Amino acid sequence: MSADRHPLVAFIGATTAAIPPASAAFAEHFPEATLWNVLDDRLITEAVAAGGLTPPLAARMGALVRYAVEAGADGVLLTCSMYGPVAHELGAGGDVPIYASDDAAFDDVVSAGYERVILLSSLPEALRDAEERFALFARERSGAPRVTGVLAADAFAAAASGDTAAVTDALASAVLSAEPADAVLLAQYSLAPAAARLAERLGLPVMAGPPRAAARMRQALLGTRP
Template identity: 30%
Template sequence: MKTLAVLHTTPVTVQTMKDLHAKLKPEVRLVNILDDSLLSDVMQAGAPTAEVQYRMLSYARNAQVAGADAVMCACSSVGEVVEALRPELKVPFLRVDEPMAQEAARLGKRIGVIATVNTTLEPTARLVERQGDVEVEKVLVEGAYQALVSGNSERHDELVRTALLRLLDRVDVVVLAQASMARVVSTLNPAPAKPVLSSPESGLKKALESL
């Protein structure tokens, strides 16, 4: 049996990955590793620190010891750390947002990247920019993340919805830099005429296919 280990920096993505795994390829063994202090440390420092990188390498190596055939990081804020650490592992170390960025570049030239956390917005935008001849517009939804962590999910969704609709008017395709924003898309009525991409399903599907 093949094994995929997923490194999480927030509990929000754990159940999402479990549900998608059950739908896409349940015959693959899924191992979830959660350290919710990683994201808060990155946000406090403004970027991934050497300590964050060391801990991520430790988790990835432990996943190898546990029999993982591949490791995927479910957090875009530390995606660039994943790329830096790839030579240190004997198995593939994947970014959950890479397939999403590749798909965005295929669908349009004007790409909007939206996030509620700046430490996620910037690395996601850089990843999209590396995909080729594209123009990237970045949108940070001020106050939305704070509303979410304080328990006011309705306020979070309202802020994201408003910013997303405005961005859709200006671009060909929108990339959601955080999985926690994906549920807002399903509340739009009418549904957006332009593509709105989220990383969990495309990232996990690609990781499972690689096995």
């Protein structure tokens, strides 16, 4: 990457609902980046229909990642949490940073010192996937909090339609019906626009992946945080 141009960061997505929160986070935390959206909007629906990530779907996502890198992307961010394993496989040892959607958020949750965290999702498949990935992540680190997965199914359609107020209502209802926790971690980018409202409603820290991913990508590509 030459110093005289803005880094090109490719968002590889499975739903259009993830694009606005990712773009907003990069505008705030990595404004130097040039953003490129690469979308296959069947990846999420087919993963849900299959009950999770399958080898053919992983291969399809992998092809998109390789396409972005070969076309000149300086960094790649997968904005769909269910495809995190693809990012880990392709990003290991490579020159181009390839990040799963919530790796940086997982880091922050562990380092914050919380004892109990609610992991919140609008899809059962995404929730199960996030729980499994956080469990693997936590095994390698001391002081990881106890995480409780909570499903807010009513938030899915609201997020797809861009109704942030309805998303907030659905998420708040789900959290309030669960055991008390110290913080909330949103498992999907499509829920991120509700983070600030939800934090105000609950009186708890609410962590969302996009801002933390943007800061991490900036650190990787420019060596600094904003």
